[in-house]
Amino acid sequence: MRNYEIMFIVNPNASEEEIDKINGQIEGIVTAGGGKVEKLEKMGKRRLAYEVDKNREGHYVLFVISANGDIVRECERRLRVIDAVIKYITVRTDEEVRRFEKIRNYRQKRAARRGSGAGASSASAQSAEEAMQ
Amino acid sequence: MKSVKEKRPAGQKQYYRRKKVCKFCVERIDSINYKDVKLLSQFVPERAKIMPRRISGVCSQHQRQLNDAIKKARNIALLPFATE
Numbered sequence: 001m002r003n004y005e006i007m008f009i010v011n012p013n014a015s016e017e018e019i020d021k022i023n024g025q026i027e028g029i030v031t032a033g034g035g036k037v038e039k040l041e042k043m044g045k046r047r048l049a050y051e052v053d054k055n056r057e058g059h060y061v062l063f064v065i066s067a068n069g070d071i072v073r074e075c076e077r078r079l080r081v082i083d084a085v086i087k088y089i090t091v092r093t094d095e096e097v098r099r100f101e102k103i104r105n106y107r108q109k110r111a112a113r114r115g116s117g118a119g120a121s122s123a124s125a126q127s128a129e130e131a132m133q
Numbered sequence: 134m135k136s137v138k139e140k141r142p143a144g145q146k147q148y149y150r151r152k153k154v155c156k157f158c159v160e161r162i163d164s165i166n167y168k169d170v171k172l173l174s175q176f177v178p179e180r181a182k183i184m185p186r187r188i189s190g191v192c193s194q195h196q197r198q199l200n201d202a203i204k205k206a207r208n209i210a211l212l213p214f215a216t217e
Contacts (some may be wrong), residue, residue, distance in 0.1 A: 007168075007209055009209065009210065039175050048210040048215050049207070049211055049212050049213040049214075050210060050214060052210055058210070062168075087208075087209060088209075089205065089208050089209040091167065093207060096164070099163050100163050101162050104163070107161075115155060
């Protein structure tokens with residue numbers, strides 16, 4: 001199982017129900033294929049950076065799913081077929097997330113080492129002070 | 134992080150230049166996400182081109198990630214390819 005983000009833009013004239021219907025379809029595909037919808041976010045109506053099919057606005061929807069390639073392929077096929085969807089993108093996220101964790105772990109480890117080093121030096125300073133007394 | 138160049142008469146070599154630092158390294162941003170339009174738009178000037186490293190001072194690793202993020206954002210119409 002891999003993690004993907006599917007983001008798509010629905011025609012600005014589409015009603016709330018239509019968007020929900022599309023979301024339901026995608027969710028159905030994912031769960032039917034044995035995947036899981038981690039997050040579903042309706043990002044609302046936004047201005048597009050450029051014109052797409054004569055539209056200047058669009059409803060953004062974001063799916064975060066854990067699924068395999070077949071499910072993603074099916075989702076993309078479905079999104080292509082639905083007329084109301086004017087644009088979509090799928091991004092694989094698990095590799096990136098793993099990399100961030102690695103970096104974060106490394107950073108924490110380094111910080112811990114530095115922290116303990118500082119503690120040791122202060123301890124030695126303290127013992128020196130005791131020796132003076 | 135723009136460098137500040139001052140005009141000086143010829144012969145005078147020294148001029149003040151602020152040291153450029155990578156924004157992402159300094160602020161410890163390690164995930165450059167394509168959805169973060171506010172962050173990405175700082176690196177696309179008016180013509181919507183990607184700001185070169187020599188101007189922005191971003192380090193090579195982060196510039197590469199930034200490139201990918203901007204290109205993804207362009208694909209989903211969060212950022213423009215070009216301004217008309």
